[in-house]
Amino acid sequence: MDRAKIKKELEKLAAEGLPAGQPQEEAPVVVQAEGEGEDKAKAKAKKEEDVPRKNGLIETDYAKRGAHLDVQINPDQVVKAAELLDSEGMTIDMVTGVDWIKEGQFEIIYDYSYTAGGPAFRVVVRARVDRNKPDIPTISHIYGGANWHERETWELLGINFVGHPQLEHFLLPEDADFFPLRKDFKP
Amino acid sequence: MSSLAQSQLRETFELNIGPQHPATHGVLRIKVVMDGEYIDRAEPILGYIHRMHEKMGENRTWNQFWPNMGRLDYLSAIAYNHCYAGLMERALGIVVPERAEYIRVITAELNRIQSHLLGFGAYIMDLGGFTPLMYAMDEREQILDLLESVTGSRLTYCYFRFGGVYNDIDDDFITGTRAFLKRFRPQIDLYHKLVTGNVILMDRLIGIGPLSPEICRKYGATGPVLRGSGINFDIRKNEPYSVYPELDFDIPVYHECDSMARYMVRMDEMGQSCRIIEQALNKLPEGPVMAEKVPKALKPPKGDYYYAVEAARGMFSMRTVSDGTNNSYRMRLRSPTYSNVSLFEEASRGMLLSDALAFLGSLDPVIPEMDR
Numbered sequence: 001m002d003r004a005k006i007k008k009e010l011e012k013l014a015a016e017g018l019p020a021g022q023p024q025e026e027a028p029v030v031v032q033a034e035g036e037g038e039d040k041a042k043a044k045a046k047k048e049e050d051v052p053r054k055n056g057l058i059e060t061d062y063a064k065r066g067a068h069l070d071v072q073i074n075p076d077q078v079v080k081a082a083e084l085l086d087s088e089g090m091t092i093d094m095v096t097g098v099d100w101i102k103e104g105q106f107e108i109i110y111d112y113s114y115t116a117g118g119p120a121f122r123v124v125v126r127a128r129v130d131r132n133k134p135d136i137p138t139i140s141h142i143y144g145g146a147n148w149h150e151r152e153t154w155e156l157l158g159i160n161f162v163g164h165p166q167l168e169h170f171l172l173p174e175d176a177d178f179f180p181l182r183k184d185f186k187p
Numbered sequence: 188m189s190s191l192a193q194s195q196l197r198e199t200f201e202l203n204i205g206p207q208h209p210a211t212h213g214v215l216r217i218k219v220v221m222d223g224e225y226i227d228r229a230e231p232i233l234g235y236i237h238r239m240h241e242k243m244g245e246n247r248t249w250n251q252f253w254p255n256m257g258r259l260d261y262l263s264a265i266a267y268n269h270c271y272a273g274l275m276e277r278a279l280g281i282v283v284p285e286r287a288e289y290i291r292v293i294t295a296e297l298n299r300i301q302s303h304l305l306g307f308g309a310y311i312m313d314l315g316g317f318t319p320l321m322y323a324m325d326e327r328e329q330i331l332d333l334l335e336s337v338t339g340s341r342l343t344y345c346y347f348r349f350g351g352v353y354n355d356i357d358d359d360f361i362t363g364t365r366a367f368l369k370r371f372r373p374q375i376d377l378y379h380k381l382v383t384g385n386v387i388l389m390d391r392l393i394g395i396g397p398l399s400p401e402i403c404r405k406y407g408a409t410g411p412v413l414r415g416s417g418i419n420f421d422i423r424k425n426e427p428y429s430v431y432p433e434l435d436f437d438i439p440v441y442h443e444c445d446s447m448a449r450y451m452v453r454m455d456e457m458g459q460s461c462r463i464i465e466q467a468l469n470k471l472p473e474g475p476v477m478a479e480k481v482p483k484a485l486k487p488p489k490g491d492y493y494y495a496v497e498a499a500r501g502m503f504s505m506r507t508v509s510d511g512t513n514n515s516y517r518m519r520l521r522s523p524t525y526s527n528v529s530l531f532e533e534a535s536r537g538m539l540l541s542d543a544l545a546f547l548g549s550l551d552p553v554i555p556e557m558d559r
Contacts, residue, residue, distance in 0.1 A: 066277060066493030091407045094521040098508055111493070111506065111521070115409060116400070117419045120426035122493065145406035148529045156241070171234040171558060180242055181517075 001088050001114050003068075003121060009084050010071045010123070011057045060124075067111075067122040075127040075136045078110065082139040082146075085123060091115045092139075093122075095149035097157040101183040104131045106159050110139070110146075129159065138164040156181040199227050204544075206235045212309060213554030215528075217547075219540070226543055229535045231528055237558040244507070244518025249275060249349070249485045252518070257343035259522060260556035262305060263499035265291075265298040265334075268347040273428055274494035274505050275349045278487035286474045287351035288430045293364070293467045294334060294346065296460040300371070301330040302499035303453045303460075306551045310450065311382055313548040314391050319382050326374055329367050336360055349485065350478030361468060368461050375458055383454070392447035396546030398534055399444060406530035410501025410523050411456065412550055415449035417442035422497035434466045446549035453551070484513055491517075500524050500551055522556040 057071040073081060082092075093111035100107055105128045114121040129136050138161040140147040150161040151170050158179040161167065169176060178185060205216040214235035220227040240255050256271045257264040269291055276283060308323030331341045337360050338346040346352055382388060398408070400416045413420055421438045423431045439455035441448035487509040495504035501523030508517040527550045535543045 064277065064280075064492075065490065066274075066495070089404065091404050093407055093502075093504065093526075094506070094519065096506055096517070096519040098517045109491075109506070109519075111504075113495075115404065115407075115413065115418070115420045115502075118425065120422070120495075124493075143405055143407075144402075144533060145408075145526055145529055148525065169234075171237040173234075180239060181245075 001090065001116070001118075001121065006085065006088055006090075006123065007057065007059075007069060010069065010073075010081065010125075013077055013081055013084070014055045014057050014071050014073050016077070062122075067124045069122075070124045070126070072126040072128070075108070075129050078108070078125065078127050079137050079139055079142070081125050082110070082142045085112045085125075086142050089114065089116055090121075090123065092143040092145050092149070095146055095153055097153040097159050097181070099131075099157060099181060099183045100128075101131070105129065106131055106134050106157060108136055108153070108159060134159045135162050136160070137162050140164055155179075158182065197222065202540075206232075212548075212552055215552060215554050215557070217531075219543075221540065224539055226535050226538050226540060229532055229543060231531055233554075233558050235558065236555050238555075240520060240559045241518050244515045244520075246514065248513050249487075249515070252515070253348075254343070254345045256347075257340070257345045258555065259520065259559060260302075260498060260500065260503070260524075260553045261342050262302040262553055263298050264342065264344040265295045265338075265346065266496050266498035267503060268344060269295055269429065270494055270496040270498075270503050270505050272347040272349060273496065274492055274507060275485070275487065277494055278492040278507070278509065279349065279482075279485060281350045281478050281481060283351055283478055284475045285430070285472050286355075287476045287478075289467050289471050290352050290356055290476060291347060292429055292431065292434070293356070293464050293471075294337065294344075294352075296463045296467075297330050297334060297364070298344070299499045300457050300460045301327045301334075303457050304330075306453055306499075307378065307382075307450075310548045310551070311388070314388065314545060316382070316385075316388070319378065322374070322378065322381070326371055329370070333360060333363050333367060336363070348477065348481075350481040351476045353477075355476045361471075364464060364468060368465055372458070372461055375454065378454065383451075389447070391542075391545050392445065392450060392549070393443075394445050394447075395542045396446045396534065396538070396549055397444050398530070402530055402534060406533075407526040408501070408530060409526065410497070410499070411449050411452040412501065412527045414438065414440050414452045415549075416444045417448075422495050422502055426495060428494075428496060430467070431463075433470070434463050436460075436463050436466075446545055449549040449551075486511055486513055495521075498523055500553065500556070501527060520559055522559060524550070524552045524554075525557045525559075528552050528557060 055072045060067050060070045090112040093113050096109040098107040107128050110125040112123040154167050155170050199220050199222050202219045202221050206214040216232040219229045256267045304323040304327045308320035311319040335341050338344045398416050403413050403416050419440045436459045439452050489511045491508040493506045504521045506519040507515045510516040
């Protein structure tokens with residue numbers, strides 16, 4: 001695990017997703033995907049003028065927050081982030097969904113950590129999706145452990161992990177037709 | 188069709204283990220597709236004891252959420268107390284008196300011993316040996332009595348508070364704990380003599396349920412499962428919290444990657460916990476057990492906070508998103524068994540059914556903690 005490299009790569013990734021960001025020189029397939037991401041990001045930026053946080057990387061104060069790096073990226077970049085952190089030997093801890101109902105968004109938080117010995121290193125990756133169309137690609141093909149976490153997030157919040165092999169009811173009863181962690185949920 | 192061609196047909200059948208099965212340690216159901224005696228696919232099915240603790244975190248005030256911490260992992264509840272206390276102290280910037288931190292460590296380690304004791308006894312019972320459970324229960328009862336005298340409950344502890352612990356330990360507890368340590372240490376050797384060297388046990392555990400470090404990483408396995416796969420990772424050492432850095436202890440690591448390695452990690456950890464408790468008792472400073480200035484209405488600043496501790500089964504961590512009000516906007520609980528058992532499906536493929544149960548027991552699942 002190379003902390004400086006992870007930081008640099010994640011910074012680059014977050015910059016790619018910014019509407020004003022210059023397209024990076026990468027393989028052609030990636031450029032195509034980036035074009036898509038830019039369009040989305042532009043649309044997103046127009047829609048949400050007063051979103052508190054823009055895409056980008058923050059070095060958080062570990063003593064106060066409990067994480068070392070905190071990066072926000074576009075939803076279509078989470079797979080790339082997972083691949084990057086996987087190649088550096090990081091582990092997925094959990095996947096959390098947060099319902100920001102006032103902003104009309106869901107936030108998906110991926111917690112990565114380094115569990116192969118040595119001092120702990122925690123990376124938080126965030127992405128925001130539209131609440132009316134909550135689609136985000138799955139990372140369960142990279143991290144098997146993300147499978148259950150994503151399934152649970154789908155079940156409790158209704159965030160659709162595109163490409164997930166088994167989005168079926170998990171903790172709730174089979175006939176549950178509600179999302180209990182959504183802020184507009186009425187029991 | 189000739190009889191030879193017929194015999195080459197691969198027939199599978201479905202088998203349900205649980206939800207009411209002693210080998211699953213609670214209400215876990217495993218849907219198994221069997222190919223004869225071998226497992227084709229084993230899918231754990233969760234949710235039989237789901238209580239939606241995360242939602243409760245959102246609609247209660249910070250203090251009202253305390254009792255939930257005792258009801259996740261009912262075997263190592265003090266570690267969960269520790270995590271919640273640490274999380275909120277991080278968010279609010281509360282400094283905890285040193286005596287309180289020592290008491291926290293002493294009770295957490297006692298709790299870890301009793302968790303491993305029950306894990307040991309129940310695991311051997313899974314494999315068909317009933318007697319060791321009785322030995323383990325005998326010792327465990329001593330710990331429960333000690334903890335009851337100071338926390339007021341036997342299993343579902345709600346002992347910590349933001350800024351300290353709610354009840355100071357007394358001389359009875361200290362002498363009782365010292366007496367317990369004196370009595371318990373030789374017992375570990377006795378367990379090894381009675382159980383570990385047993386040839387039947389060795390046949391059932393050695394080489395069974397191999398878990399490579401790679402699969403542990405992909406699934407986020409922690410605790411004795413990870414340390415049984417040769418990786419030296421323990422939050423108490425790698426991401427030190429509380430007063431653990433001031434105490435001298437080792438992290439047992441076994442490189443065999445099998446069920447026996449995971450069993451041995453737990454056995455050795457009990458000895459290390461004894462060391463920790465003894466040192467903490469010797470170093471126990473005088474002073475208050477609660478921080479002086481803890482606000483009545485807790486309003487952590489906006490943002491999210493993360494805290495992780497080493498529970499008996501691995502890394503328990505919490506992430507809370509605060510919007511600056513007196514209850515949490517989002518409370519996320521990451522329980523260690525959840526990740527540890529999620530690798531069962533991949534790792535149990537092609538295993539004999541009886542081996543798979545020995546393997547599942549070596550993961551030491553606690554179901555209420557998985558289902559939350």
